[in-house]
Amino acid sequence: MKEDPGMKKVYENMKPGVVSLHGFLGSDKRNIEQIVEHDLVTLGELGLTTETIADMLEKLRDKAFSGFGEWVDIGGGLLAKSDSIRGKLPCPFEHKGLYRKTVTSIRGEGLDKEVIYTDLGIHLVREHGFFQGKGSPFRLEPEQLFYIFEKFVYE
Ligand SMILES: [Zn+2]
Numbered sequence: 169m170k171e172d173p174g175m176k177k178v179y180e181n182m183k184p185g186v187v188s189l190h191g192f193l194g195s196d197k198r199n200i201e202q203i204v205e206h207d208l209v210t211l212g213e214l215g216l217t218t219e220t221i222a223d224m225l226e227k228l229r230d231k232a233f234s235g236f237g238e239w240v241d242i243g244g245g246l247l248a249k250s251d252s253i254r255g256k257l258p259c260p261f262e263h264k265g266l267y268r269k270t271v272t273s274i275r276g277e278g279l280d281k282e283v284i285y286t287d288l289g290i291h292l293v294r295e296h297g298f299f300q301g302k303g304s305p306f307r308l309e310p311e312q313l314f315y316i317f318e319k320f321v322y323e
Contacts, residue, residue, distance in 0.1 A: 244319025
């Protein structure tokens, strides 16, 4: 794959301490395009799109937000919680605008570990098909999202 010079800057932005404290890549050694490509294939195999996932993450965030910091039952033995953190983050792909640092957590039976994401994370999925690198605290595993998608009861 030919190196896109624009992506070099994006890659720099994703390192820890540039846009966010932990960065977006975790311990993943792949480049951003490879991470995106691999997750999109997995998502396709699961019959999902980035749009569907981003919509779900937004609805879950809103549902969690209604709990004002307490865990909220979202169906299927899953709980969600929303924590507002002061401050905003820019998109590492250098889009204009800032994203709230609201952190949504989902936990419950059937999940390997707590699924945690921010509003920026939703944007990264929707606009960039980017679920973050392996080992990033905000990494979203397509299989786990699929599990939540199957359980979450929309109201
Ligand atoms: Zn963006």
